[in-house]
Amino acid sequence: xARDLAIDLGTANTLVYMKGRGIVLNEPSVIAxxxxxxxxxxxxxxxxxxxxxxxxxIVAVRPLRGGAITDFEITERMIRLLLQRVGVSRxxxxxxxxxxxxxxxxxxxxxxxDAARRAGAADANLIEQPxxxxxxxxxxxxxPVGNMVIDIGGGTSETAVISLGGVVALEAVRVGSFDIDAAxxxxxxxxxxxxxxxxxxEDIKLAVGSAAPTGEDVTAEVRGRDLxxxxxxxVLLTAEEIREAIxxxxxxxxxxxxxxxxxxxxxxxxxxxxxxxxxxxxxxLLRGLAQxxxxxxxxxxxxxxxxxxxxxxxxxxVIEHYDALKGMFMGVRx
Amino acid sequence: xxxxxVVLIALLLVVFALVLRSRRSGDAVADFRRQIDALSxxxxxxxxxxxxxxxxxxxxxxxxxxxx
Numbered sequence: 001x002a003r004d005l006a007i008d009l010g011t012a013n014t015l016v017y018m019k020g021r022g023i024v025l026n027e028p029s030v031i032a033x034x035x036x037x038x039x040x041x042x043x044x045x046x047x048x049x050x051x052x053x054x055x056x057x058i059v060a061v062r063p064l065r066g067g068a069i070t071d072f073e074i075t076e077r078m079i080r081l082l083l084q085r086v087g088v089s090r091x092x093x094x095x096x097x098x099x100x101x102x103x104x105x106x107x108x109x110x111x112x113x114d115a116a117r118r119a120g121a122a123d124a125n126l127i128e129q130p131x132x133x134x135x136x137x138x139x140x141x142x143x144p145v146g147n148m149v150i151d152i153g154g155g156t157s158e159t160a161v162i163s164l165g166g167v168v169a170l171e172a173v174r175v176g177s178f179d180i181d182a183a184x185x186x187x188x189x190x191x192x193x194x195x196x197x198x199x200x201x202e203d204i205k206l207a208v209g210s211a212a213p214t215g216e217d218v219t220a221e222v223r224g225r226d227l228x229x230x231x232x233x234x235v236l237l238t239a240e241e242i243r244e245a246i247x248x249x250x251x252x253x254x255x256x257x258x259x260x261x262x263x264x265x266x267x268x269x270x271x272x273x274x275x276x277x278x279x280x281x282x283x284x285l286l287r288g289l290a291q292x293x294x295x296x297x298x299x300x301x302x303x304x305x306x307x308x309x310x311x312x313x314x315x316x317x318v319i320e321h322y323d324a325l326k327g328m329f330m331g332v333r334x
Numbered sequence: 335x336x337x338x339x340v341v342l343i344a345l346l347l348v349v350f351a352l353v354l355r356s357r358r359s360g361d362a363v364a365d366f367r368r369q370i371d372a373l374s375x376x377x378x379x380x381x382x383x384x385x386x387x388x389x390x391x392x393x394x395x396x397x398x399x400x401x402x
Contacts, residue, residue, distance in 0.1 A: 022384045135373065138382050142373035165373050306385050317381045324372035327365060 004095040004322065005086065005121075006315035008132070009079070009112065011064045011178060012154030012282060014044075015309060016086050017316030023309060024086050031078045032060040043081045052197035066174040067101035067156035069111045080119035093122035095322065099315045100330070101156040102128040103172035109330065125329040127315055129153070130160030131167060133280045135314030137304040141165055145275070146268030150257055150293070150301075151311065152283030154178045157253045159260035159277075161268055165328065168268060171260035177283035179249040180205055187245035192235045194224035205286070208239040211250045212288030212295070250289070254296055261297060276300035280310040 006017040009029070016025040027044030034041055035057050042050065042060075050060040063075040088094060096116050100109070109126055116124035130149050131141075139147040139162070147162045155176045161169040181201040188196050188204075196204075200222065207220040218239050226233040257277070261269070277299055279290055290301040304310050318325045371377060 022387070135378065136381065136385075138378060138385065140375065142370045142375075165369050309385075313381050313384060316384070317378060320380060321372040321377060324368040327369055 003087075004097075004319045005083070005088070006097045006099070006132075006312055006319040007079075007082075007116070008099045008129075008312035008315060009064065010153055010311075011062065011067055011156070011176065013308070014078075014082055015312035016082065017312045017319065018086060019316075019319050022316070023312060025082060026309075027082065028062075029064055029078065030060055030062055031074055031081075032058055033074070035059050040077055040081060043078055051199055065155055065178075066176075067153065068104060068108050068174075069115070072111050072115065075111075076115040076118050079115050083120050088120045090120065093120055095123045095125075095319070096121035097125050097127055097315050097319050097322075097329075099129045099132045099311050100126050101153075101172060101174075102130060102158055102160070102167070102170055102330075103156070103174070125326070126331070127318055127329055128158075128160070128167065128170075129156075129311050130158045130170065131162060131328060132311045132314030132318065133304075134160070134162045134278075135317050136306065136310035136312070137278050137280055137314070139278060146264060146271035147275070148260070148264075148272050148277040148299075150277055150279050150281075150284065152176060152253060152279070152281040152286075152289075154282065157256060157281075157283065159257045161260065161264045163268055168265065169260055169263035171256045171263065173252055173256040175249050175252045175256075176281075177202075177205070177286070179252075180209065180246045180283070180286065183246045183249055184209070184242060187241070188222065188224065188235070188237070189227065191241075192237075193227050194222075194233050194235060195227055196222060196224040200224065204237060204242065205246075208237060208242050209246060210239055210243050210287040211246070212292040213243070214239070214288050250286075250292070253283075253289075254293055257293055258297060261299070272299045276302045278302050278304050280304045280307045282308055 004019040008015040014029045018024045028048035030047040032042040032047035032050045047060050054060055063071045069075045098112055100112055113124040130151050133151045134141050134147055134149045141147050141162045144164050150159045153176045155178055156174050157176055158172040160167050184201040184204050204220050208218050220237045222237055223234050279301055284307050294301040
């Protein structure tokens with residue numbers, strides 16, 4: 001008998017929660033394929049290590065971008081392999097709850113559920129990421145009070161106001177931590193004339209990236225390929241220039257938080273001042289982001305204890321109480 | 335006689351529909367209650383326990399820690 005599963009199918013990472021057991025898989029959403037034969041060579045962490053470092057016949061790709069499936073067939077194969085790794089086979093077909101960005105289109109919804117069903121799920125239902133995040137972050141969403149959650153993922157950022165088990169206001173933008181990495185890549189290419197890969201850009205973000213001045217005078221030494229000579233070259237980057245480079249995506253995320261605050265009913269707005277907003281998702285770990293949101297909104301911002309796992313833990317709670325909470329699935333609202 | 339039969343059937347149908355409707359609204363209340371109960375702190379204790387167990391050492395390894 002298969003144990004039911006909750007899946008956080010993220011642009012950056014895929015996490016799987018198994019009913020009664022907890023998180024059983026946490027891997028990058030990456031798949032490596034043989035370009036000529038189409039065979040899968042690796043998934044997850046192993047495939048992630050290959051990004052930008054493969055010979056011509058291998059391609060390591062992220063099949064999701066901006067929270068949406070960009071390649072249906074590859075996504076299906078990745079989901080199937082990940083489910084196989086947690087024990088799903090053609091004889092054990094579990095019920096599956098998948099967390100998706102709230103702003104996905106009907107076509108994208110169908111693509112995700114079809115991919116899960118073809119990958120071995122007996123039944124696949126979707127739940128909005130901010131709702132799952134609020135449950136996973138242990139917010140009192142069963143009470144008639146305003147709970148605000150900001151989920152900054154790899155490809156999307158979503159802000160939601162939740163009360164009495166339902167979404168009251170929601171704002172989503174297809175901007176996330178990958179856009180911050182891309183802004184760093186573009187800056188280095190434009191200002192320093194060197195090309196760096198997506199993983200190097202992410203390392204730079206982790207080393208010196210910030211959304212607001214942190215008081216630390218840190219620098220990062222970056223090696224890349226000189227665009228003029230083609231030779232390897234080293235440059236020194238300061239925290240301040242990286243902060244300026246990522247200003248556009250950071251501003252877009254903060255603007256969406258402000259729009260969500262503006263949509264909230266006044267009775268719930270006053271709750272935010274007392275209770276604060278909760279930040280989840282890997283993108284929320286960017287240094288100074290919580291302080292920046294707090295200073296621009298005048299609302300306290302708190303970091304979840306489990307920013308990277310909050311969404312899958314929330315979906316895991318839904319799978320543990322499947323019958324009672326099935327009204328929360330997308331398209332099943334009462 | 336036929337007219338009386340038709341009226342009786344119509345009446346029965348109306349009564350049946352009313353009973354069904356009241357039962358449905360009762361179900362909606364019960365379903366909402368169940369949903370709220372399933373989101374209560376007591377029901378969520380399983381998740382909070384898992385969160386406690388996750389920290390600090392039990393987070394499974396992933397390649398990319400920034401973005402989910």
